[in-house]
Amino acid sequence: MHVTNEDHSHCGCCHDHGHEHEHTHDHEHAHGEQPKDEDTAVLAYMLDHNKHHAQELAVIAKHLREQGKEEAAAQVERGVEDFEKGNMRLSIALSLLK
Numbered sequence: 001m002h003v004t005n006e007d008h009s010h011c012g013c014c015h016d017h018g019h020e021h022e023h024t025h026d027h028e029h030a031h032g033e034q035p036k037d038e039d040t041a042v043l044a045y046m047l048d049h050n051k052h053h054a055q056e057l058a059v060i061a062k063h064l065r066e067q068g069k070e071e072a073a074a075q076v077e078r079g080v081e082d083f084e085k086g087n088m089r090l091s092i093a094l095s096l097l098k
Helices: 036-066 070-097
Strands: 002-004 007-010 013-016 021-023
Touching: 036 070
Parallel strands: none
Antiparallel strands: 002 021, 007 013
16 A cells, blocks of 8 residues: 555646545556456545545535635536536446445
């Protein structure tokens, strides 16, 4: 297992999340050639990871609204809704694999 403080690139912008993410690999493999059980583990990790980001975005929307930036807050909230829709699909896929 290794822990990183990840930089993510979204829409061409790089930023530091300010929190750490753990990436666990119990065995060696070539990326793109993962066993099915590892695919399930990565899918579960990504679902949890995305839920965390949706929560972070909801807090940002709240802060924007408190600053009177209503339209920006509304757009972030719509993004959170999209995250939640994607997370629902990932959750369904994960339940189909278990």
